[in-house]
Amino acid sequence: VTLESILPVLESTIDPSVVKAYTRCGMGMCQGRNCQRQISALIAEKAKMPISQITQATPRFPTKPISLGQIADSNVTSEKYFIDAE
Amino acid sequence: MLNSDFLPGYLSQSENIEELPKQTDVVVIGGGLLGTALSYYLAKAGVEVTLLERNDLNREASGTNAGSFHFQIALHQLTENMTEADDKRLVDETKLMLDAAKLWDDIEKELNADLGVHFTGGFMVAETQEELQVLRDKQRIEEAAGLETHVLTGNEMREFAPYMAPDLSGIAFCPREGHANPLLVGPAYAYRAHELGTQIRTNCEVTRIEQITGIPGYRFKVHTNRGIILCNRVVNASGAWTAELSSQLGLNLPMGLSGLHVNVTEPREFFLNSMIQHIGRRLTLKQTANNTFIIGGGWPSREEKFPLRYSNIWESAAGNAAVAVRVLPMLKDVQLVRVWSGVWAYTNDFKPILGESEKIPGYHIAMVPTGFTLGPMVSRMLAEYMTQPGAKTCFQMNSTLIAN
Numbered sequence: 001v002t003l004e005s006i007l008p009v010l011e012s013t014i015d016p017s018v019v020k021a022y023t024r025c026g027m028g029m030c031q032g033r034n035c036q037r038q039i040s041a042l043i044a045e046k047a048k049m050p051i052s053q054i055t056q057a058t059p060r061f062p063t064k065p066i067s068l069g070q071i072a073d074s075n076v077t078s079e080k081y082f083i084d085a086e
Numbered sequence: 087m088l089n090s091d092f093l094p095g096y097l098s099q100s101e102n103i104e105e106l107p108k109q110t111d112v113v114v115i116g117g118g119l120l121g122t123a124l125s126y127y128l129a130k131a132g133v134e135v136t137l138l139e140r141n142d143l144n145r146e147a148s149g150t151n152a153g154s155f156h157f158q159i160a161l162h163q164l165t166e167n168m169t170e171a172d173d174k175r176l177v178d179e180t181k182l183m184l185d186a187a188k189l190w191d192d193i194e195k196e197l198n199a200d201l202g203v204h205f206t207g208g209f210m211v212a213e214t215q216e217e218l219q220v221l222r223d224k225q226r227i228e229e230a231a232g233l234e235t236h237v238l239t240g241n242e243m244r245e246f247a248p249y250m251a252p253d254l255s256g257i258a259f260c261p262r263e264g265h266a267n268p269l270l271v272g273p274a275y276a277y278r279a280h281e282l283g284t285q286i287r288t289n290c291e292v293t294r295i296e297q298i299t300g301i302p303g304y305r306f307k308v309h310t311n312r313g314i315i316l317c318n319r320v321v322n323a324s325g326a327w328t329a330e331l332s333s334q335l336g337l338n339l340p341m342g343l344s345g346l347h348v349n350v351t352e353p354r355e356f357f358l359n360s361m362i363q364h365i366g367r368r369l370t371l372k373q374t375a376n377n378t379f380i381i382g383g384g385w386p387s388r389e390e391k392f393p394l395r396y397s398n399i400w401e402s403a404a405g406n407a408a409v410a411v412r413v414l415p416m417l418k419d420v421q422l423v424r425v426w427s428g429v430w431a432y433t434n435d436f437k438p439i440l441g442e443s444e445k446i447p448g449y450h451i452a453m454v455p456t457g458f459t460l461g462p463m464v465s466r467m468l469a470e471y472m473t474q475p476g477a478k479t480c481f482q483m484n485s486t487l488i489a490n
Binding site: 012013015017018021022024027028029031058060061062065066067068069071072073074076077 | 142144145149269349350351352376381395398400401402403404405407408409410411412417418419420421422423424425426427
């Protein structure tokens with residue numbers, strides 16, 4: 001993800017989640033552990049806000065990548081596809 | 087054709103800083119896929135529209151789903167003991183899907199934008215003999231409706247999809263299925279609606295819808311955190327919050343909410359062209375244009391109050407992964423890098439709530455549980471209803487709206 005692709009997004013939002021959705025920054029193997037602070041700084045600079053007021057993209061597990069085989073648990077079952085509306 | 091680069095900056099801060107218009111013909115509440123699509127189709131028909139979104143555009147279910155076109159009959163449409171009436175219902179529902187498929191065929195031309203639309207075909211897999219029978223039964227219904235599907239078993243199946251677990255009892259393949267990029271479709275509709283004159287205001291939350299009399303041509307006063315706007319018609323397209331907002335007006339909609347869990351993996355060399363679903367267990371699975379795998383299918387996540395994002399449950403990641411690895415064994419060694427979660431709103435019978443209230447003339451609702459697949463089409467249907475006097479009040483609308 002290049003700075004060039006991020007700058008236009010900053011014209012319309014101060015939400016790092018929106019920046020993420022449009023540019024995929026924070027969606028790579030590091031999941032934002034490297035780039036998140038730079039994004040916050042860019043937003044803060046553009047919006048002339050203190051960096052402490054910039055929200056963070058929603059944190060999601062896993063903290064580190066882990067194989068699907070390692071987490072797969074066939075004991076977790078679900079009888080019904082969807083919860084009943086009533 | 088526009089590529090997707092136009093999307094991020096299109097809604098300038100300046101428009102958002104501008105005040106609300108004082109009055110408009112239609113206020114559309116909700117900047118998701120239905121709200122943006124509806125604004126576009128109304129504006130195209132020459133209607134004056136103001137679109138209000140309390141957050142940013144396309145942030146909730148419209149932008150947190152996996153972007154799949156689900157045209158095949160799925161698990162949630164089936165009942166325990168299928169009757170002839172159920173068969174007829176499914177034929178009707180499948181015909182609706184075919185109409186939606188036609189809209190998706192043309193959407194990139196319609197909006198003159200690259201939206202990542204691909205018709206790659208889709209699988210529905212079966213593990214047991216009973217499930218295989220369901221695949222055969224549903225194939226018969228789909229054929230009656232005009233939707234092409236094929237059921238493959240044994241060597242034929244293993245040859246057609248060599249990457250799948252060889253001991254599956256069978257697979258159905260629907261060439262018509264595919265996907266689009268859910269992060270682009272809603273914003274593209276908004277962009278084109280804006281070009282056609284639609285006023286868009288984000289960070290603009292509707293707090294109250296007031297019915298008024300005495301001002302000719304205006305039936306509602308919509309109160310927001312950014313002021314008041316008068317309008318003649320309101321469309322509630324607020325997705326998961328449709329019922330909450332409608333209850334203010336005394337309408338009681340049979341809706342429920344659930345969080346849905348999605349697993350995302352690292353990228354691997356591309357090989358899986360078609361989406362995979364399961365006829366008996368919760369699974370949707372596909373490889374994206376970024377070569378990652380997106381795995382979901384209805385596993386729950388924890389509901390949170392707006393503006394918090396729904397939080398993920400570890401058990402859903404684990405159970406979902408188990409089904410995925412069972413069907414596509416190579417996934418066993420693929421790294422999970424992220425999970426995400428989005429809200430999903432459904433109705434009591436999974437049918438759309440679409441149309442105008444009888445109790446409150448001028449108040450419309452656009453809400454559909456299979457929102458990405460059907461959203462653009464139901465939006466167009468409602469726009470037709472609102473612009474063509476005497477147009478049919480929308481197909482098999484959920485009966486409760488009429489009662490309301």
